[in-house]
Amino acid sequence: MAALDAARLGAPDPLAAVGLVPTMGALHGGHLSLIRRAAAMTTSVAVTVYVNPLQFGPGEDLARYPRDLERDVAVASEAGAHLVFAPEMEEMWPEPPATTVSVGGVGGLGRRWEGAQRPGHFEGVATIVTKLLGLAGRCHAFFGEKDFQQLAVIRRLVADLSLPVAVVGCPTVRHPDGLALSSRNAYLSADERAVAPRLYAALLAGRRAVEDGARHPGDVEQAMTAVLAGEERWALDYAAVVRPDDLSVPDTVAGELRLLAAGRLGPTRLIDNLPAASPHPEAGPHPEEP
Ligand code: PAF
Numbered sequence: 001m002a003a004l005d006a007a008r009l010g011a012p013d014p015l016a017a018v019g020l021v022p023t024m025g026a027l028h029g030g031h032l033s034l035i036r037r038a039a040a041m042t043t044s045v046a047v048t049v050y051v052n053p054l055q056f057g058p059g060e061d062l063a064r065y066p067r068d069l070e071r072d073v074a075v076a077s078e079a080g081a082h083l084v085f086a087p088e089m090e091e092m093w094p095e096p097p098a099t100t101v102s103v104g105g106v107g108g109l110g111r112r113w114e115g116a117q118r119p120g121h122f123e124g125v126a127t128i129v130t131k132l133l134g135l136a137g138r139c140h141a142f143f144g145e146k147d148f149q150q151l152a153v154i155r156r157l158v159a160d161l162s163l164p165v166a167v168v169g170c171p172t173v174r175h176p177d178g179l180a181l182s183s184r185n186a187y188l189s190a191d192e193r194a195v196a197p198r199l200y201a202a203l204l205a206g207r208r209a210v211e212d213g214a215r216h217p218g219d220v221e222q223a224m225t226a227v228l229a230g231e232e233r234w235a236l237d238y239a240a241v242v243r244p245d246d247l248s249v250p251d252t253v254a255g256e257l258r259l260l261a262a263g264r265l266g267p268t269r270l271i272d273n274l275p276a277a278s279p280h281p282e283a284g285p286h287p288e289e290p
Pocket of ligand 1: 022052123150
């Protein structure tokens with residue numbers, strides 16, 4: 001556990017700005033962009049590699065989650081990490097934690113969308129992230145926008161618990177065909193990989209609907225689901241237009257928004273999101289209202 005302190009103590013300046021990049025390993029270009037951003041903004045970059053059992057539900061992919069620590073250490077160092085903290089489970093939790101961090105009450109931030117699809121997932125994420133932030137102390141912590149709801153949950157827990165942490169959200173990195181980089185892409189068969197970018201295409205269709213002035217969230221959702229409707233390999237879990245802060249669905253489409261989509265391709269679950277700006281101002285009156 002002292003290893004994370006080394007990110008601070010091993011730095012040339014003991015008051016160095018620490019950049020924390022929490023990961024579950026299997027590092028790809030998305031993670032490397034977080035590490036590079038951390039290296040540009042802070043003086044001592046610590047990458048954590050820990051496949052957190054608390055955030056996997058029964059029947060999820062904990063056992064087969066890709067692991068290659070030697071490669072992770074090499075690519076993280078090359079991207080600018082000064083330290084890789086990769087504890088075993090027994091080191092992280094000498095005994096199972098009796099404390100759970102939960103963000104959002106019934107139907108709240110951590111319970112909707114991914115929280116509804118994967119009960120207990122965000123409690124697992126919030127608990128491990130709170131622990132990692134506690135170990136790191138005052139720091140900048142870097143998370144990808146790819147997991148947009150996770151980012152919102154972490155921002156909220158940092159604010160609610162007054163943790164001495166600046167959360168930095170970093171843009172999603174995509175393949176040239178639009179598919180967001182994800183460790184889970186490794187599970188896709190060649191056939192599934194070929195249709196995987198349809199999720200991004202659905203989000204683009206939703207963005208077009210928002211930019212074209214759609215007023216009703218259902219119309220935006222319909223524009224997204226239509227893209228995947230004819231694609232039988234895709235089983236869509238949800239496609240939605242939401243407020244970017246609490247991820248609730250607005251009454252009317254207006255202002256700055258986020259499009260969320262998630263679904264399954266065979267046994268693999270993929271999620272993605274995009275920002276979208278409506279031409280209608282947030283507080284503007286509904287055109288059909290008197
Ligand atoms: O995004 C991830 O890789 C994980 O959810 C995180 C933030 C490292 C917590 O285990």
